[in-house]
Amino acid sequence: MQSRDIHLKRRPVGMPVPEDFETVVTTLPELAEGEVQVRNSWMAVDPAMRGRMNDAKSYIPPFALGAPMEGPAVGTVVASRDPGFAPGDIVSSRLGWREAFNAPANALRVRPDIGLPPQAYLGFAGVTGLTAYAGLLKIAALKPGDVVFVSGAAGGVGSIVCQIAKLKGHKVIAAAGGAQKTAYLKDTLGVDAVIDYKAETNLTKALARDVKAIGATGIDVYFENVGGEHLQAALALANPFARFAICGMISQYNVTEAPTVPRNLTLIMVKSIRMEGFIALNHMDIEPHFLADVTAWHKAGLLTATETVHEGIDHALDAFFGLFSGANLGRMLVKLG
């Protein structure tokens, strides 16, 4: 079997460009004992991949040059030389950016049929969902009455955060870019107030306006996906003892100049704010509870999968680039099979 794989050819400086990558056609070798052959049906792209394109130490190693990149994928087992896997099994892996692969069994996870479509494991039932769930409930320690502010609210993680906060009865202020996204947040997800950051000249004033509009004194929880001016606004409007779950700072990933925002970091001390960074992989202890909750919420119609789908590996880079212009509503997916 052949696979088209997307390799990292050179490390991007600032915003990645197509020349940083190349498509390589490979022929999969014979399966070795203990290996499984998988045809990917879906892959996802996410902002954190930008970090792995740098040659920098992080919680996960950088992508190697001249090798396929990695990322969340779900696929179907084609052949197996491991007793734990059989042809037809739906499996999730970190082996995206390719159409098919052979891998040792321990790189795969069988996803039993619990009535969810396969791509749900790249969204609300996967790491994306766990990120939203762990960040909001464990890191930010959401408690009754908290007012929640979410940046990147129409993205893969953000749209789940908004829904969990709403189904738990909280007032939610959601920031996203463009009229389509803010309409989706307000009309489909039912958040209480929206900020179109592309239409505002001062995010702090916009957030202050929305805090007032919903009858609140400030925000108690901030789910951070964006950084920069969004963080500055959250600090400015935070109530004492606010908790900030730092999931991502997409506005900063391609920045090559010294940032001049936030300029109000001293408010962390003034307001006794707790800011905590996290990654879902360090919170696998709550995954069983998480899966039970999100599956139940989905079946009850309280949690919707929002997806933006590109078709074919040839469009995987377009999907990735689109993350940085905010082209995705919900999770950015690539349908491969």
Place this chain on the structure above:
Amino acid sequence: MQSRDIHLKRRPVGMPVPEDFETVVTTLPELAEGEVQVRNSWMAVDPAMRGRMNDAKSYIPPFALGAPMEGPAVGTVVASRDPGFAPGDIVSSRLGWREAFNAPANALRVRPDIGLPPQAYLGFAGVTGLTAYAGLLKIAALKPGDVVFVSGAAGGVGSIVCQIAKLKGHKVIAAAGGAQKTAYLKDTLGVDAVIDYKAETNLTKALARDVKAIGATGIDVYFENVGGEHLQAALALANPFARFAICGMISQYNVTEAPTVPRNLTLIMVKSIRMEGFIALNHMDIEPHFLADVTAWHKAGLLTATETVHEGIDHALDAFFGLFSGANLGRMLVKLG
């Protein structure tokens, strides 16, 4: 009785200047029922006072214009019309910046004689000590093996943080400005490595050098008194899951331009760092435990009071201005009586 009081005349812009203040001589009125008359023997100045000179909402109201400023003080009861106080009692209060005053009994706290000099209640046995103790042990949740980095390490709070971390067996890297302070930290307090920030061109490189010198991989706890480049260095050298206790950011208090550091805030997420701001007044629940510990440590010779003393209310502003040029070794005090 007369008192010289220091009033805030106008709100400073940037670094305060003498013209922002004035000395007003007042004659204390007759004591009313329930009031106590106190002659201050010591007052302290601290960087947080700068915040109260602004007309900005904070955890504590701004100083009023045309009225005496406030701050930690300790004094002796001269006369009392409250049954809880008798002439000769040593009392602490928030009524510094004046030589004497009448106040309702609930603004005062009697300090029984437990063998400490009165000014200890402005230092290791007072809010300063509680700030160090709560920040290090409760907010940063110091645990065995943690490597501790302290900025503003030779100041009132920092010098106590260094001592508590050392007596608990930790490796400590301490940053301060100037050869006198770094010698004091190394020779008197026994920290493992020192950074003279005034002599370094790159604090991140300096901290990396010291981390290596003490055989560590990074820092686990950062006690933040300074902000800016110190915070940037701490983020750069933080181990995963590091905890930052944000006590102050003195480098930022008089800044009028947008800061361009730290430029590595995304590391909060990459390294799952927790940054938490706090003020001692929200941790009074641990005060009895704190007082017992510091008194015992002081008697055992493990905790030294380090003080820089100015004499007389006429030099209180010099003491305050000196905080921003780092003129103090340990707690900056003004002896009034």
